[in-house]
Amino acid sequence: MIKTKWNLSKLFKDEEKYIAEYESEVLMKTEAFIKKWSVRDDFQTSDKVLKEALDEYCVLTTDYDFYARESQYLGLWEDLEQENTEIKARINKLHVKAIDLYNQVEFFNLKVAKTPVANQKAMLESVLLSEYKHFLEMAYNNAKHWLTEDQEKIMNIKSKTSKSNWVQMVSDFIAKEKGKVTNSKGKSEVVPFSEIMSKINSTDKVERDSAAKLVHKINKKHSEAATYELNSILEDKFNTDKLRGFDRPDSQRHMSDDIESYVVDALVQTVTSNFHLAQEYYRLKAKYLGVKQLDYHERNVPVGDVEKKYTIEEGVDLVGKTLGNLDSEFKSIYFDFINNEQVDFYPKTGKRSGAYCSALNNKDPIFILMNYTDRLNDVLTLAHEVGHGIHFTLARAQNSVNFGASLATAEVASTFMEDFVLEEVEKGLKPQEKRLLAMERLNDEISTIFRQVACYNFETELHKTFREKGFLSTKEIGEIFLKHMKSYMGDAVKMNTGAENWWVYWSHIRSFFYVYSYSSGLLISKALQSLVRADSKNIEKVKDFMRAGRSQSPLQIFKQAGLDISHASFWQKGLSEVESAIQKAM
Secondary structure: OOOOOOOHHHOOOOHHHHHHHHHHHHHHHHHHHHHHHOOOOHHHOOHHHHHHHHHHHHHHHHHOHHHHHHHHHHHHHHHHOOOOHHHHHHHHHHHHHHHHHHHHHHHHHHHHHOOOHHHHHHHHHOOOOHHHHHHHHHHHHHHHHOOOHHHHHHHHHHHHHHHHHHHHHHHHHHHOOEEEEEOOOOOEEEEEHHHHHHHOOOOOHHHHHHHHHHHHHHHHHHHHHHHHHHHHHHHHHHHHHHHHOOOOOOHHHHHHOOOOHHHHHHHHHHHHOOHHHHHHHHHHHHHHHOOOOEEHHHOOOOOOOOOOOOOHHHHHHHHHHHHHHHOHHHHHHHHHHHHOOOEEOOOOOOOOOOOEEEOOOOOOOOEEEOOOOOOHHHHHHHHHHHHHHHHHHHHHHOOOOOOOOOHHHHHHHHHHHHHHHHHHHHOOOOHHHHHHHHHHHHHHHHHHHHHHHHHHHHHHHHHHHHHHHOOOOHHHHHHHHHHHHHHHHHHHEEOOOOHHHOOOOOHHHHOOOOOHHHHHHHHHHHHHHHHHHHOHHHHHHHHHHHHOOOOOOHHHHHHHOOOOOOOHHHHHHHHHHHHHHHHHHO
């Protein structure tokens, strides 16, 4: 029997006892690190001393990390019970303590970053420091954007009130919503927001229109609060960029993702110049559905009965079979997640909508959140999030500063797994069913590649216009949103009344310029898929990229696999595959 709920005791067996012990140990170990290194500067001149300091810093951030394990524990719990004010209060209190502790250790990163230029070359060439080379490269390169220690402390302290609280407020408002959805037989049921969103894609037009009407109503209800929220975090971002000396709104994102702006620019420009492919797809979809235009909320509606149901058992087995065909280690990691109760599958009132994979460090358990409703898309979402989990698991070969994935690489493994699961689904289908599945696959690719770049363009104009005007009304935000959604969908999709507020619930635009990674991730994964299809032994190149974590830049990591993501021609090659798939689906 499949275990469908998280077991958060994986983090703390006996909450009251273990959390108290944990907090005491975190404080003790952090204070010991501060006492030893805050009075020293010799790690700026001696590679031996810097190695000692970084080794100890890695232990600190793996095992203690400013109450991160407790923070994850409470955050996961909150995502299951978003109306639980007691958890929110505990999170707020812990955040204050964590920021205070983090601020006390901030001196270390600042001193490393501001190592005298005369000493930096020797540090980068030191054999002793080889495992930390890329970490040091990034620190030295990004030092110009660091403020003084006291200023950095202020930035950390204000981050929650200036952004996080605003974003959480709107997210909580929406998560609490529920409403009555009606199907073609006139049967109605009251469902939470996460399930309302899944019913938007129902093949039953009455049901999806009923769900869409609810979403319009919910978005409009919270649009005023969301407008003040968005303006506040746009202003905070503008002020932060001025203080840090960033010349464009997305520069900080690129820096934190360890990717060059010209690489992202090449991606965004190439995809935008190919929006005609997305428009061609939506014309084809409208034709399949027998309508002249699709309503905005119908852009993801299946064109046929590909939307077959997959029980939890069927979905889990399908993903497991696919992963096993690719690599036995992938399959083993996947079933460990499920058997160890690290996946929470089903939606419920108050539970956060959507899906994610939460990986804290290179030691603690990885948790995956789902809202599984037996649809094909839920199976693909499971494959997607498990792809993240496998990536993080393999990246545990790295130390704590190199663990994980740059955002620029994070979506590669997830879309890689998702595509191979789709291929497994296709096996044994009849020709007509394969055509319908091809349309469904194209729908996902159009959304992942073109919609996300359209959103990136929306964000770009949003920040630019805000910086010119100082405040954007709900109407103005809606107009910019509609402009960029229309730009990639074309005339085959009608921007009906209510669509102008669909930015309200779109959380990604609050994680500024995050969305390019979906597009780049899928296009890079297509290239890796081609390598594996050409020779199954190339799966080791895929695993090498996952094991690399953040030990190199994305540009370097993929070059080792023979892929050069710096050229527009690389992105165009992936888009050509999409174009070919559209032609075959006609």
